[in-house]
Structure formats: C-alpha cells, structure tokens
Amino acid sequence: MTQFDNSSLEVVSLDDMDWFEFQHFTAHLFEKLGFGKADEIQKGSDCGRDVILHSPSGNVIIIECKHHPKSTIGRPTVQKLHSAILTAHSKKGYLVTTGKFSPAAISYAKALGSTIDLVDLRVLADMANRAGIKLLKKGENTTVYHVLPPSKEIVNKQVIKTVVGSALSHPNKAEELTRTTINEITFIPAYLIDYSIHENFCTSVGTVHSVHREYERILVDGQYGTLIKPKLTQYVEKSCMKELWHPSQDDVIYSSGKFKIGLSNAKKRGINFVRGLHTQTVGYYGANNVHYSKKCIPKKSSVFVRSITQVYIPLLNVYSKIISIEHRLELVGNKSRVEVTKGNVEKCELCGELLTKKRLLCNSCGKVVHGPSFLGHSYICEICKKTICKECAFWTRKYIFFKKKLCADCGEQLKIRGKKIKKFELRTSGTKPYYI
Ligand SMILES: [Zn+2]
Ligand SMILES: [Zn+2]
Ligand SMILES: [Zn+2]
Structure with missing residues (x-):
C-alpha cells in the first residue's frame, strides 16, 4: 500500500466533522507536524485526554x-486537562478547540507555565497551514x-495498445497506420475522499x-452522488493535477459537468460507500461447535474521512482510424496514463468473437482479426509476407489441393503473368458473416 502524497x-x-472525527483530525495534524505518534483513539473515554501522543524523545x-x-x-476544562497530565506523568498538554477560550481559562493556563498550550481556531488554522492542510x-x-488530460500522443499509444495489442503487422507497424483524434474532453466532477x-467484529467467541x-x-460523482469505479482513483495524482487549467488543444471540444451535490452530502454518501466496500460475510464456529455466518458491516464511526477534495476527471471521446477502419472509443486518465473504458475492442472484426493474444492487423484494410490458424480469418502473403485478413486475401492453386494465399498486389502480379487468381468467398448466414 502506498501513501498518497496529497500534501497540498x-x-x-471542520463544520462537517463530529467530535469523534475532530479527535482523529487533531491526532493526524499533530502527527503530521512531527509531535509524535498517536495512540488509537478510544471512543467515549473522556477523562480530559482525547489523544495521547508519544514524542520521538519518549515524552x-x-x-x-x-x-x-x-x-x-x-x-x-483546563483544570481537568492539567490533572490528566499529572496522572499520566506527562509534562505537556494541549487544549484544542474550534471555539474560543475564556479569560479565566487563559490566565489559568498561563499560571502553569509551559505545561498547557491553548489552541483556538486561529492557532489551529495556522498549524493546519504549516501541515499543508x-x-x-x-x-x-x-x-x-x-x-490534466493526456496528450494526443499518449492517447494514440493507448488506443493502439488496446485495439491492436500484440498483433502481427507487416510491412507496417500499427503506429504508422493509425491516426487518432481527440474529439471531446468532458470533465466529470467528483469528490476524492x-x-x-478500523473495526473489529466480535461475537461471543471473540473477534x-x-x-x-x-x-x-x-x-x-459530484453530479449524481454515485460511486465512481474505485480503479479510477489511480489517475487522481498530485503531480497530474492543477488548480487552474486552460484548454491547450484548440481542435478539441471541452465541456464540464456541474457539482450538484454538496460537500456534506458527498461525505455522507462516501462513508456509506466505504462501509459497503468493506462489508464482508464471514463464517465461524460458536462455542457449541455450530457454524454461523455473520455479515460484518462497518459502523459509520469506524470510517474516518481525512480529507475531501473536489476534482474534475477528464473523460475523452476519441476517434481513431487504422487505414480504413474507424474506431470510436472512450478513455479516462491523466496527462501520463490512460485506459480505454468503452469501445468495440478485443473482438475479431471478421467473426465478432473474442480475440486472443494471437491476432493480426490487416495491412490492406486495417482490421484486427484472429491470427493465422485453421479458422482462416487471416493470412500472411506467401510472396511478400504482408499481413492480410481473409476479406483482403486472394488465392491461386498450388499443386492440386493447396491454395497459395496472396495479398492484392502480389495477386495482381501473378495475374499479369497469366495465373488464375481468386478471392475467398464470404458467405453470410443471418446477420453474422460466415466464412468458408
Ligand atoms: Zn475471427
Ligand atoms: Zn483486410
Ligand atoms: Zn504480397
């Protein structure tokens, strides 16, 4: 697990936090500023000490x-904290509030010297600022x-990787035959949570x-409040994000969805999605040796939301042409990586069945089809080695029973020299073409 660097x-x-979340936030803030490592926060054990930190020097x-x-x-409240400090044999305490301190509280803390520091909203904001929050x-x-959306070059590369993959291609490489245009970029509004x-699920037999x-x-999703595919969080990287952004490619249409859901609402929904994602049904044996199953749904209070950031994620509408074959695709990603999320890919353009690794890019028409095999969906020209699909292939009799497969150019050459050249017959049965 890598820690996401989102320091900025x-x-x-704070308005959307309850008191328990505020304790978590405070612990996180003090940890981030290097005060020390916080103990796990216990719910409801208020004896004047909500967070206990262990400083690097052992205090x-x-x-x-x-x-x-x-x-x-x-x-x-200051007095209560003071006695908690004494009980814990500690020398230092902080009283953190999102409100204010009374003059009596301030003078009491002052009288104790440097034992207690009072942190009000103003000081808190300053500390948060120093911690990059x-x-x-x-x-x-x-x-x-x-x-930031990807460049045309990165999109083109990914389209080729997805559509063509490891297909045989001769004499040209897929890169030389593919032209990709980004038609439109739509920014999807989203809350990054x-x-x-943390939760332990206990029964009478323990955890x-x-x-x-x-x-x-x-x-x-900032517009509909739905959960966006968790996989897409990988594209929301600090190094690929910008506060202010201006369109850079003039031949692209840009549009943007609107945030219709507020921050608090997004947070509420987010917590429920998180609970759903981490819900698991487990089986266990009870004390009576009977097998039980328990659906473990995390409690709301087990989820701590560290931060919420509003982001726009680019969804790209792309048009790609390989020789004469057109592809319309949808991609998602950032300026350095993209993936195809929609499009008619991974299917043989002759039979419509799923492609395997063994595939071929026809250098005559641009179709990606099943590689040369007994299926007969593609061939390699037996004279010039050009990779061709069945639709673009010709044949001439070789010995008595065999067919010599040729590309159009090589077929033409043989025809001039008086050979009989034929096209493969393509029969159709119903809507699906049937190849003999
Ligand atoms: Zn096929
Ligand atoms: Zn072809
Ligand atoms: Zn040829």
Missing part, C-alpha cells in the same frame, strides 16, 4: 479536543482541481473479522 491537496471542513503529550465552534471554553471556513468554496477504516486500512481513497 488536503482540504478539511507523553496529552491532548484534549473540544469541537464546539460557537462556545467558549472555561477554566474547569487547508481548513475550510463555513460557506467557503473549495478549490476544484483539474486532473481520503479515508481510513471473527477485522478491517484495518489507512490511506484508502474513493471517488463520489
């Missing part, structure tokens, strides 16, 4: 979190990042299943 992309909306740091945006934290204010619009999930994942990501 982490956007956090214990106690953090108390108060996610009360509109309220003022008074002196009793953007704190979103209420009603503030987030930055929407564009995943960065999350971790039967557990989910522990860090730095996972999903994409929620």
Whole structure:
C-alpha cells in the first residue's frame, strides 16, 4: 500500500466533522507536524485526554479536543486537562478547540507555565497551514482541481495498445497506420475522499473479522452522488493535477459537468460507500461447535474521512482510424496514463468473437482479426509476407489441393503473368458473416 502524497491537496471542513472525527483530525495534524505518534483513539473515554501522543524523545503529550465552534471554553476544562497530565506523568498538554477560550481559562493556563498550550481556531488554522492542510471556513468554496488530460500522443499509444495489442503487422507497424483524434474532453466532477477504516467484529467467541486500512481513497460523482469505479482513483495524482487549467488543444471540444451535490452530502454518501466496500460475510464456529455466518458491516464511526477534495476527471471521446477502419472509443486518465473504458475492442472484426493474444492487423484494410490458424480469418502473403485478413486475401492453386494465399498486389502480379487468381468467398448466414 502506498501513501498518497496529497500534501497540498488536503482540504478539511471542520463544520462537517463530529467530535469523534475532530479527535482523529487533531491526532493526524499533530502527527503530521512531527509531535509524535498517536495512540488509537478510544471512543467515549473522556477523562480530559482525547489523544495521547508519544514524542520521538519518549515524552507523553496529552491532548484534549473540544469541537464546539460557537462556545467558549472555561477554566474547569483546563483544570481537568492539567490533572490528566499529572496522572499520566506527562509534562505537556494541549487544549484544542474550534471555539474560543475564556479569560479565566487563559490566565489559568498561563499560571502553569509551559505545561498547557491553548489552541483556538486561529492557532489551529495556522498549524493546519504549516501541515499543508487547508481548513475550510463555513460557506467557503473549495478549490476544484483539474486532473490534466493526456496528450494526443499518449492517447494514440493507448488506443493502439488496446485495439491492436500484440498483433502481427507487416510491412507496417500499427503506429504508422493509425491516426487518432481527440474529439471531446468532458470533465466529470467528483469528490476524492481520503479515508481510513478500523473495526473489529466480535461475537461471543471473540473477534471473527477485522478491517484495518489507512490511506484508502474513493471517488463520489459530484453530479449524481454515485460511486465512481474505485480503479479510477489511480489517475487522481498530485503531480497530474492543477488548480487552474486552460484548454491547450484548440481542435478539441471541452465541456464540464456541474457539482450538484454538496460537500456534506458527498461525505455522507462516501462513508456509506466505504462501509459497503468493506462489508464482508464471514463464517465461524460458536462455542457449541455450530457454524454461523455473520455479515460484518462497518459502523459509520469506524470510517474516518481525512480529507475531501473536489476534482474534475477528464473523460475523452476519441476517434481513431487504422487505414480504413474507424474506431470510436472512450478513455479516462491523466496527462501520463490512460485506459480505454468503452469501445468495440478485443473482438475479431471478421467473426465478432473474442480475440486472443494471437491476432493480426490487416495491412490492406486495417482490421484486427484472429491470427493465422485453421479458422482462416487471416493470412500472411506467401510472396511478400504482408499481413492480410481473409476479406483482403486472394488465392491461386498450388499443386492440386493447396491454395497459395496472396495479398492484392502480389495477386495482381501473378495475374499479369497469366495465373488464375481468386478471392475467398464470404458467405453470410443471418446477420453474422460466415466464412468458408
Ligand atoms: Zn475471427
Ligand atoms: Zn483486410
Ligand atoms: Zn504480397
């Protein structure tokens, strides 16, 4: 598992956090700033210490979190933290709030020297900024990042890789026969949700299943609120994204979907998708030796959303022509990698059946068909070695029973010299052509 480097992309909306998420966020922030490693956060064990950090030099740091945006934290909360620090034999504590501190709380903390630091919203925003996290204010619009679309060259390469693959091709290479045009690029609005999930599923016989994942990501469609194929998150890379983006190819039509779903809604949906993705049914034996099965659906509170980023993902509508054969394809990707998501590929253009690795690119018409075999969908010209499909092939009698397969040019040459040249018969039965 690789950690996604989104240091400049982490956007956090405090308004959309509950108190438990705020504790996670605080732990993450302090860890990111190098204060130390946080213990796993226990739910509901509030004894004036929500987060316990172990600093690199071996000290214990106690953090108390108060996610009360509109309220003022008074002196009793500072006192409670102080006793928690003493109980833990620690020397340092932080009181973090999204609200303010009362003058009494401030003077009490001051009297304790450097034992307790008070962190209000202003200080918190500053710390977040240093950690590369953007704190979103209420009603503030987030930055929407564009995943940079690929160049025509990269698209052309991928089209050839997908459509032609490892096909035999002579005398020309597929690259020399293929022309690709990007018709349209549509940017799909999406929320990139960065999350971790931790839960143990227990029964009377103990833990039967557990989910522990860090730095996972999903994409929620910003227009329809649906889950976007998890595979596509791989294209949302920091190095391939830009805040401001301007069309670079004038012969391409650009369009963009609209964000119709708000951040909080996207987060709610995202958490449910995450729960669905990590739901698993497990079997186990009870104390009575009876086999049971349990559907383990993670709780909402087991999912911690680290950040939500709004992104536009480019969907490319592509037209590609190999000699005379046209392909219409849909691709998704970024400026360095793409994949074909839609298009009539991987099928023999003569029989319509699935292609195997052994395939051939007809250098006369541009069809990709089953490679030379008893199927007889393609041949290699026995004079010039040109790769040809059955439709483009000719034959002449060789000995009594054998047919010598030829390309059109070589066939023409033999005809001039008086040989009898024939085309292969193509019979059709129903809608599907039938080849003899
Ligand atoms: Zn075929
Ligand atoms: Zn052909
Ligand atoms: Zn030939």
